[in-house]
Amino acid sequence: MSGTAEVRQDDGRDRDPDGRARNARPRDGLGRPMPYGTDGVERQxxxxxxxxxxxxxxxxxxxxxxxxxxxxxVFEDAWKAGPDEERALWRGLAQLAVGLTHAARGNVTGGARLLRRGAGALEEWVSDSGRARPYDMPLAELSSWARELAGVVERDGAAVGAAAWAPRLRGGGA
Structure with a gap:
């Protein structure tokens, strides 16, 4: 969250002290909301x-x-705060992470779609920027990983293990 305490308002919505809507429900490791009062995973x-x-x-x-x-x-923060010329890179990486999230939740259609969208975004970023390994990230390998996982999810029609399918963001690839 923003580092400020969230409060429940009379309208039943979670809001920060400035009145902006903020969902304060705890979440599990895949970001699914849990009931209030449940111990969830610490939010970023x-x-x-x-x-x-x-x-x-x-x-x-x-x-x-x-x-x-x-x-x-984390990728979304970089996408929003980073230099304009890198926003598409970070957005593509965020899409890969959301695609893996949906694949791990068992959302076959959403997972495959976001994995392919993220792969395409990384491929487009490389062609536009000419940088295949920004910050030592092997974008071609990450794109291949995402397309492979999209195919696995569609073929098997079942949730995948998020940690088991975690890509390698640096070095040798996914």
Whole structure:
């Protein structure tokens, strides 16, 4: 969240102290809302500005822990706060993480669609920027990983293990 306490308002909605809507329900490792009062997975703070290296490292840790929804939030911060010329890169990576989230939840259609959308975004970013390995991320391999997982999800029609399918964001690939 934003680092400020969320409060329930009389209208039954969660809002921050400034009155902005904020969902304060706890979430599980795949980002699914849980009942109030349940111990959930700690949420990623919103709006943090990290270096690209910190973004990749934090996202990798979350992916390895089977928390792709939370990794998506880290990528989303980079997408929103980063330089304009890198927004498409971070948005594509966020789409991969959300695609893995949906695939792990058993949402075959949504998972496959977002994985392919993210793969396409990374491929387009490489062709536009000429940078195939920004921050040591092997974008061609990540794109191939996403397309492979999309095919597996569609073929099997079942949820996949988020940690088991976590891609390698740096080095040798997915």
């Amino acid at each position: 703070p919103e709006g943090l500005v990290r270096s690209p290296e910190e973004t990749v490292a934090e996202a990798q840790t979350l992916l390895d822990e089977g928390k792709p929804f939370h990794a998506h939030e």
